[in-house]
Amino acid sequence: MTTLPQQFAPMGTLRASINLGNPILAQKDAASGQPVGVSVDLATDLARRLGVGLTLLVFDSAGKSVDAVTNGQADIGFFAIDPVRGQGIAFTAPYVLIEGSYVVAKDSAIQKNEDVDRAGIRIAVGKGSAYDLFLTREIKQAQLQRAPTSPTTVDFFLNEKLDVAAGLKQQLEFDAARLPNLRLLPGRFMVIEQAMGLPKDRDPQAQRYLRQFVEEMKSSGFVAASLKKHKIEGASIAPGFIR
Template sequence: MKPEPSVIRAFTPSGKVRASINLGNPILAAKGTSGAPTGVSVDLARAFAESLGVELELVVFDSAGKSVQAVSEERADFGFFAVDPRRGETIAFTEPYVLIEGYYLVREASPIRRNEDVDRPAVRVAVGEGSAYDLFLTRELKRAQIVRARTSPAVVQTFLEQGLEVAAGVKQQLEADARQAPGLRLLDERFMVIRQAMGVPKSRGAAAASALHAFVEEAKASGFVAEALARHSIAGASVAPAA
């Protein structure tokens, strides 16, 4: 059912709906062969614009932090983010549509074998600046030092170039990077589950947030999210349960 005109206006102050797309998380979005963004979040953005009956504009960034900032500053009308309390100060989140695992990567010879081994004074952990796991580990790690790479795809490069002890990130990104650099291994268990949701600036009002929430629940229930994951050959991410 098409949202009320007031809700459509809340999402389209510029005359079209602007979706903030983060290319720093390859599970959700990446550059296609033509150079245009493609992926699960792009499919959802198009479907949401269609549900509003308005034109879509993709506002593309190379990191989660920049993507979040664009929505917080209302330079975009909605976006795709990991749920986090800090981000929730300015963004109204839906329930998650996809669950993604965060893992640690170390060198093969590292004495670090368990997640508990990471939070030690001599350990430096590379993270993508402003990413969900940056925010989470900033709160959770009490003794280890966090070293921030400019973007999530640059985490392993930073880890290697600076001789750091640990790289943290999305499991699939770390696995892909590790295949390009022999002598690395993932720890055996995840350190967090990243709850990927859609979000709208809180300033747009409760009705807009409710409409976005309803869209996400319908996208999960109808199989749209599962089909998008399959269409883009995404492994290691699962459809989040219904709210």
């Protein structure tokens, strides 16, 4: 019978998939160049509790981070909950909620979210991101065009002369501040539930432990303190929930 540390870290070290494509979760520290953020803090604390070492596998997009966990290259990861990803990943309940928004050119005729899904409208979105998966299901008339990663979506949108860019609200706000002639559409088109996950074929005991770990990290104030430490705004703590 395998122990809990063995179930989580069969290679002896907990391999955590870290996505730098979502700055709410992780980003590179300006001084050290090392990944920092709430996902890194959660991975570090989980490894400490399990009594195992920690290896961070760093990726520039959600799609690559998801693939690492799905194919067993990583033991845990941090993702937006999505049914497509759920085919290979066992998710916890969410620990933070963030918003997906649209940005357009200032002189665009598009004024609200409801104007986007129309024939002839071309939407830029990061390949394999939560926004890509959601819009692939929901968009009926507009056309999706995929940027290599979420952080490059706005540049891709401008270079390809598209009509709309979709992504993380905070990233789009940053892009609108650094680039002229852009504006965010009011509101949001989706709420993104960010959760932890591990390969779906891992022992049910490990899946239960990870769900309980996330609930404790929320209720204890760990997640809120981590977001504050890393000066993250625009993310709210998800309500407590055991499933």
